[in-house]
Amino acid sequence: MSRILLTGATGLIGGAVLHRALAAKTGTEWVCLVRASDAEAGRQRIAARLGRFTSALNAQRLAQRVEIVAGDFTKADQIGDPRLDSVTQVLHLAADTSWWAQEKVHRTNHDGTLSLARRASRMKNLTRFLHVSTAMICGGNPPAIMDETRYPDAEARHLVHYSASKAAAETSLAARFADLPVVVARPSIVLGHSTLGARPGSSILWVIRACDRLRLVAGDRDGTVDIVPIDWVANTLVEMLERPDLAHRIYHLSAGLKSRTRWSDLGRTLDLVDPADSPRHYDEFAASDRATLQARFAAVFGMDEAIKIAMFRALQAYYRFCELNVTFDNTRLLSEGFAAPPSLPHYIGRCVETSGDIIDQFREDFGNLASAPLQGDRAPRTRVPLSDGIAARAGAARRNAARRGSTPA
Ligand SMILES: NC(=O)c1ccc[n+]([C@@H]2O[C@H](COP(=O)([O-])OP(=O)(O)OC[C@H]3O[C@@H](n4cnc5c(N)ncnc54)[C@H](OP(=O)(O)O)[C@@H]3O)[C@@H](O)[C@H]2O)c1
Incomplete structure (x- = not known):
């Protein structure tokens, strides 16, 4: 037993x-x-x-x-x-x-x-x-x-x-x-x-959707995540x-x-499941090129609210992970008979179908990501305005307290 x-x-x-x-x-x-x-x-x-x-x-x-x-x-x-x-x-x-x-x-x-x-x-x-x-x-x-x-x-x-x-x-x-x-x-x-899409949680989904909406890929559009x-x-x-x-x-x-997911393949699938402004063309940029990202972000989402500035900063960091273009070998797992995972293009349609607004999805992750400095010389100059930052942290603290107490998550 x-x-x-x-x-x-x-x-x-x-x-x-x-x-x-x-x-x-x-x-x-x-x-x-x-x-x-x-x-x-x-x-x-x-x-x-x-x-x-x-x-x-x-x-x-x-x-x-x-x-x-x-x-x-x-x-x-x-x-x-x-x-x-x-x-x-x-x-x-x-x-x-x-x-x-x-x-x-x-x-x-x-x-x-x-x-x-x-x-x-x-x-x-x-x-x-x-x-x-x-x-x-x-x-x-x-x-x-x-x-x-x-x-x-x-x-x-x-x-x-x-x-x-x-x-x-x-x-x-x-x-x-x-x-x-x-x-x-x-x-x-x-x-x-793979079947419930975003329902169990939209963590990180907002990143992929935001990259897609911005039509910006860090590194190579034939690169993978x-x-x-x-x-x-x-x-x-x-x-x-x-x-x-x-x-x-x-x-x-x-x-x-x-x-693994190739950005160009993902774009083709998204053309089918989310056909606005199709066919997609992703521009390439270097994740360190803050100006390009900021300009595109401001044009697409705006920079008029603290939550959007926080999202911009988090996205900068995520782009650095996307730019790694690394594949984690899973031969050990597969050779022992474990099932292979489906690739994202196989279930992104379900994720999009069950998704709400991108910024709301980011808000779900906000407690983890907002108002925090990045390391060393990579620290972005944009800051969440102090009062909004405090409000956000207070909100996150309230949520955490509720999660730990008798209130259901
Ligand atoms: N999600 C990913 O993309 C990903 C990728 C690679 C590896 N991982 C790893 O997978 C694991 C689970 O990730 P996740 O995405 O499910 O994380 P998550 O949604 O952030 O959940 C974290 C869990 O840890 C609990 N926890 C944190 N501190 C605790 C403490 N001091 N005592 C008891 N429970 C505590 C949280 O409880 P409360 O509800 O009380 O806060 C929550 O249940 C982590 O080890 C993470 O590093 C995740």
Whole structure:
């Protein structure tokens, strides 16, 4: 009998994992470590997240089938709850996914992961500690095709603090927890759901839609981005937990050479599903060319509101990731019989169909991305006006407080 401890169940991928696992009706027991005032509040937060995948009624039913431990994974080594002692597998998804808050992100993603690993060391029946990292630990100068062996690399130059913290967590886990059955899964860019489209969450979808609307591609319009859908990531993670044996300790959960997305192909698909101003022609520019992006952005979206300025700044950073033109090799995964992911052009139509306004989609990500400086000489000069920045942060803090308390997410 499997008994799986899941962190991050209230997040984008965690919700998809739980929905997929509970819908399968196996005998597996799921224990969710959730930030909440008590177990019932945690259950309601999970039900709210599951409600993005199914009806509210069914979400409530599914949420009744999980055990809740209310708590913070960064203090997991202090959680004495004996229900954790009999866990057989851990799926560690929880992370601070904000990009720039350096210290807090490191404390959560690095120190917090080690705290969870210490707690896991006391689980006597543990057979797998599936740690979810990110393929972006490669930093800003990866090879065109990257396999799992090259990183983490202490010399990597990270575009954002978030990926540095994830790289550090991988390094410390390997160095300090050699006895723990750690397997690392590194998703690439997780965007949309192959059948529900944007319904479970529009995170990063706004980026692709904004690039398309601007008709601007960073680098080469025949360049590629490595994107996978949430449901495929969830299915793969669940299968990785179920398999008694895996040949490797590290896996990319990525599109790879077969399913990566070429901008020109995406444009042709978008011509069909979103035919305004077709046929599309994408202009190329260098992501460091702020003036070109700003002029195009101002013409298309305007720069008349703080939210748009914040979106412009976030987009600048995302363009740098798009410009990497890197493919994360997924041969390890596929050669062990895991299903290949669909490529974005196969399901972008569903994403567009279920999408609202691009700026509203950005607003969903705003708590993570706004009013934060970029690193070093890349810092943009544009700033969100102070008063709006404060209001935005207050809004994000209110949302976070509500998420952690008894109010459903
Ligand atoms: N989405 C992607 O494109 C992508 C790509 C590569 C890798 N990943 C990795 O995949 C994982 C999941 O990503 P996601 O997109 O699902 O993230 P997400 O939507 O931002 O969710 C983060 C989750 O972590 C939880 N969490 C954060 N700090 C916590 C704490 N101190 N104690 C307990 N829970 C805490 C959050 O709980 P609250 O609800 O309480 O805040 C939430 O459930 C992360 O490790 C991320 O690095 C994601």
